[in-house]
Amino acid sequence: MGPNVLMWNTKDITTAPTSWSIIYDKAYAGVITVPDNPIQIADAALYLSHTKPELGITDPYELTQPQMDAVVTLLKEQRALVKKYWALASDEVDLFKSGDAHVGAAWPYQANTLRAAGVPVQDIIPSEGATGWADSWMISTHAQHPNCAYLWINHVMTPKVQAQQALSFGETPANTKACAEMDALQPGSCKQYHADASPAYFSSIKFWKTPVRQCGNGQNTCLDYSAWQRAWQQVKQ
Amino acid sequence: MTPGRKLLGHIALLVPPFGWLGIFYLGSLSVLLLSAFWQVDAMSGEIVRDWTWENFRILFSDTTYTVIARRTTGIALLVTVTDIILAWPLAWVIARKVGPRLKLTLLVLVALPLWSSMLARIYAWRLILGHDGVLNWGLRLVGLPDQNVAFTNIALWIVFSYLWLPFMLMPMVAALERIPASLLDAAGDQGATPWQVFRTVVFPLAIPGMAAGSVFTFAVTQGDYVAPMLVGGAGSEFIGNVVYSNVGVSGNVPFAAAFSLVLLAMVAAYMLLARRFGAFDAQ
Known part of the structure; x- marks a missing residue:
């Protein structure tokens, strides 16, 4: 498991960022890269839950239509600043190696790979916290052994x-x-x-979960994953 | 041999290719056609086999998909025009200006890139166009400012034009070869200037060659999703990419099938147009 971190090239960006705001900042137009995945919507929702508390986002995976509209608006503005949406980890590594991207959302894996290749990058969990992933092993119900x-x-x-x-x-x-x-x-x-991290570290990470219609508060007004997929396609166009 | 046995022989020869075509090609196409009218259950991810126009309603009402279809067609047209312009001088030289040995050498050189993997050639363009790539290295060497071509629709246009140029060149060489020299001589004898000869004799006779080439450049660009994925940037999605992500990320095969059908209709319309210009009458 691990967080989705903020990664930047320390030679191009000398003042260390502390907030996700940098990947929505016009000053970095054309050098930003974020994952090409509908679940990226949660990253923007997490950011908005801090910068626009009036939207009432409590869980970045439980979004109502008005909340999703606000997130999509932010992500559409971001599209103009994005160099490339990366689909593969190796894509992002290439973008940082070639100097096409200076800052973006990444996994610790890319940061390690880039540092091993001599590219000066740094990665952090920004002040707003981060989304995260936890991989697991599965056994097929048809397993013969x-x-x-x-x-x-x-x-x-x-x-x-x-x-x-x-x-x-x-x-x-x-x-x-x-x-x-x-x-x-x-x-x-x-x-x-x-x-060796404390439980506080893990609770600062909002781990990925599949968006469903049932919100945590008993309401059925949240958007499911298929709606997230459509929203992501609208963002990317 | 009796006529009956001869007929059986013909049938035996035809069954394998038509069987293949019927089962694997038309069969999968009809499954595609059918599933475009189905839907996916949001909770279980299972395909619901109830007839519905819903997929097409979303495709035509959401501007996202109109924008993507327009971009796909626009870049395919641009690539076709670019390849026609790029292919003309070389096709003319190969068809009419050089001896048989040099002609063979040139044709092999044109086809040579096709012997290597398309993916390798696309990745090579990433190394050329990237921020610290060959292009900017050259520009810096002569004191010009850096270009930010990588991961844009311009990069896409360049890479597509490069990839399909041989497919435009070959039919154009064939078309230009077939123009009888006597026609050019006659036009010259009647006092036509070289430009007039080109405009009124050579160009019209080369139209079937350009139309045949455009079937590759236009139709293949329209259906591509690999180049947009690898050298495109934010705002470079093609119809093929939407199909790809609906099958892969979303597991929504019916919606992917619906958009594929729209693409199929667009390509079919283009084929009919190309046929009118003689794309398939050559040889």
Whole structure:
């Protein structure tokens, strides 16, 4: 698992940003990149929940039509500033390598890859917080050998494998016991990838969930994922 | 051999290609046609097989899709015109000005890029047009300001024009080769200037070649989604990209099928137009 971070090139942008406002700022027109995914709407909703509290956004994945309209308006303004919506992590890495993008929304993986390639980038969770992702293993109901699948899942949950996977992808392991293994493999990496982080850190991340019609408050006025997809297509045009 | 056996032989020869065409091509097309009138259940993601015009209603009422269809067609037209202009001088030289050995060499050189992967060639253009790419490196060398061509519709136009140029060139060479030299001589003897010869003799006779080439440049550009994905920027979506994301990200095959049908109708209309200009009468 991991957050969707704000990443920037420290050579092009010398004052470290602290807010997501930078990816909606006209001063950076043409050097911004954000993910090409309907769930990106949640990032804009999270930002608006801080800058426009009067919209009443409490959960960035539970948006009513008026709230979605405000988010789409913001994202359409952003489109004019976006160099490219990245679909693959390697796309964003290329954009930062070639100098076409200076700032954008990213995963820690891209930041690690770019730093390893000698591109001066920095990444943070801005003051508004961040959305995040948590990957999981699944077993098909048609699996011929479910016991083998369970053995595999037991294996990938062990601290050592968790540590290796966390370092390979630049993510936070689900098993907190992986911390010592991570530091053994790469000193300081446990802290770097938040494997030892407090519950407060994880509660600052709004993890991805599928938008459904039922809002958290018992109302059925929220928009489902298909509406999010249509809204995203309208944003991108 | 008896006539009956001969007939059986003919049928045996025709069954494999027509079977292939019927099952895999027309079969999948008709499934496409059908599913365009279905919908996806928002909760379960299952396809609901109830007849509805809803997909088409969204396509024609939401300006998003009109903008995307217009962009797709506009760039396809621009690429076609660009390739016609770029192909003319080279096609003329290959068809009428050089000996057979040089002609073969030139034709091989034109076809050479087609031997490599299209993806590799598109990625090569990213390296050329990128901010720190070959183009800006050259501009800086001669003291000119940087260009921001990468990930724009201009980049898309350049890359498409490059990709399909050989497909415009080949039919134009064929068309120009077929013009009898006697016609050009006769026009000259009657006192026509070179420009008049071009305008009244060569150009009209080359129209079927340009029409045949445009079937590739126009129709293939219209259906593409790879180049917009790789070298396009914000605001470079093609019809193909909407289809792609509706199948991939959204799992909404019926809506993708509906937009595909619109695309199919546009390409078919263009084919009919190209046929009127002799695109398919050549040889």
